[in-house]
Amino acid sequence: MKDPRPGDVLPPLEIPVTRTLIVAGALASRDYQDVHHDAELAKEKGSPDIFMNILTTNGLVGRYVTDHFGPAAVLRNVKIRLGAPNYPGDTMVLTGAVAEVEGATARIDVVGTNGIGKHVTGTVTVSLPEGADA
């Protein structure tokens, strides 16, 4: 892989937001909040259905960047803000672009868009070992 340069665009990653992904992500992150696995209780709390928890979104944003830069890339910082919830049946498309490069460290802007709007906006800082061509 070539050294990243500001403005480089990462190929989009489509994530089908299945009920299984939402529940499996919540349990793998040890998050037992009912709104992430129990549709009836989620509705009682004013949500139309269960929705993805922030830890899963955080993990997917990290995965998006390391999928692109390869196993030698090291995540330094992941900063995200949530917007439109990820409900079952939706699809989230992650897109990203290199915002800044300093030495072997790159800052990537990431946006995850679903059928309702922007689910997540964030920045990921990643270290890329010198000459670590994939």
Add this chain to the structure above:
Amino acid sequence: MSGTRERDARADGAAGAGVPAEQALLLGELKAYEGRAAAEAGQGKDPVNEPMIRHWCEALGDTNPAYTGPEAIAPPTMLQAWTMGGLSGHSARSAAYEELFALLDGAGFTSVVATDCEQEYLRPLRPGDAITFDAVIESVSGQKTTKLGTGHFVTTRMDVQSNGEPAGTHRFRILKYAPARREPKPEQKQKQKSKGQRPRPVINRDNAGFWAGVDRHQLLIQRCTACRTLRFPWLPGCNACGSDQWDTVEASGEGTVYSYVVMHHPPFPAFDPPYAVGLVELAEGVRMISNVVGVAPDEVRIGMPVRAEFRQVDAELVLPVFRPTTAVSDALSGAGRTADVGSATEAGGVA
């Protein structure tokens, strides 16, 4: 319930100028928790371990080889997962944190949603690492109104150690809120409103006499008092001589279908397609548009003799409609002119 009243008062205050005393009082109480510990000397329930790493990678579809094998590290974004209480709860949670949440719950802000997460990773975590953590309440916001509802943002910062060494920081923001009442969707409202209401005629000073007649079950035709020409629909002046002087004659109600259309599509509220719209030539010579009833729409024919009758559509609306006066089969031979949408629509009428 006084709780509800207090919440409403605060919500009103947020929209207007100034902050009500109750709201300011609550905010003062909330702000007192800033800087206090949220968790003290917390211990991860499990050390970093391969099974949890694998479950995470399976759930998220992460196939990064860095997370498997003898040199495996944990996905850095799992940082918070190692600190979660799970179903058995958070033993390290501070009394201050519990009090803050109880205060917000008591004020009606019972729901919680995570909005922001900011993690910094200082060293990789590997299977066997023991996790400890401390957390502080960084800030509690003033009352904010969001799409979800009204509430307060609470930001905490957690410092995570592995084997006693700093491993990362985790800043987390949640909204504690009172859910907004969900309005029915616009299309649902539309459905409820439009059910069954037949459109009202537009009544003005030029045609008010006609509709007053219909209410009395009289079909009134305008007649020019200067040249005796009959006219329909009602107009301010005579088409033949231009005179604005007129009186009325009551129609006998007898007529024939001059032309017609059968409406199949599009459906309109209060109409049940298919239905026949006829241009009826009255015995007096003028034509008017209305429904042809008492006969299947596909059996209406040009030349079919009809008679006016008055139908009470709903509590406020009476409409003149036309019904065939002879057996349907008798009229079939009378078919002459071609049914023409244009002729029916240009006249405008009550259909």
